[in-house]
Amino acid sequence: MPFIEWSDDYNTGIFDIDKEHRRLFALINDIYDKAEVGSAETSVKATIEALVDYVNYHFDREETLMDACCYHDTESHKLEHRRLRSQVEAYRTLYERNPESFDMADFIEFLIYWIQDHILQSDMAYVPYVRRRVAGIAWEASLQIPPKRLAD
Numbered sequence: 001m002p003f004i005e006w007s008d009d010y011n012t013g014i015f016d017i018d019k020e021h022r023r024l025f026a027l028i029n030d031i032y033d034k035a036e037v038g039s040a041e042t043s044v045k046a047t048i049e050a051l052v053d054y055v056n057y058h059f060d061r062e063e064t065l066m067d068a069c070c071y072h073d074t075e076s077h078k079l080e081h082r083r084l085r086s087q088v089e090a091y092r093t094l095y096e097r098n099p100e101s102f103d104m105a106d107f108i109e110f111l112i113y114w115i116q117d118h119i120l121q122s123d124m125a126y127v128p129y130v131r132r133r134v135a136g137i138a139w140e141a142s143l144q145i146p147p148k149r150l151a152d
């Protein structure tokens with residue numbers, strides 16, 4: 001059974017975002033599993049690196065989406081991302097410098113708090129806006145179709 005389980009509460013209904021969030025869950029579970037079974041440091045390090053890379057990838061994509069939809073709260077969301085990027089990066093550096101004294105429990109606790117709080121609060125805040133906007137773009141595009149000519 002995974003350490004943190006996906007539930008419908010995390011569904012944004014935006015296919016790519018949900019896929020990326022699920023990948024973040026999987027990476028956190030990987031880190032937890034490797035720490036639990038006492039995997040080799042190189043293996044734990046590789047998973048932490050994969051998580052850092054994926055966090056940056058996901059945040060970049062989410063920021064592009066919010067910009068494209070002119071989401072009104074993009075700047076504060078980006079600020080939160082910046083904070084999380086640097087925190088996860090700091091944990092990576094700590095692990096690389098000294099894996100023996102690394103506080104894995106603290107790292108896991110941080111990751112869980114972050115994934116729950118950020119997705120459920122901050123990400124969910126843009127969801128209705130972005131979905132409405134995407135629907136609006138589709139609706140505007142449909143206006144490009146010439147109106148049907150009615151029979152005289």
Ligand SMILES: [Fe+2]
Pocket residue numbers: 062077081118122123
């Ligand atoms: Fe976000």
Ligand SMILES: [Fe+2]
Pocket residue numbers: 021058062119123
């Ligand atoms: Fe997200």
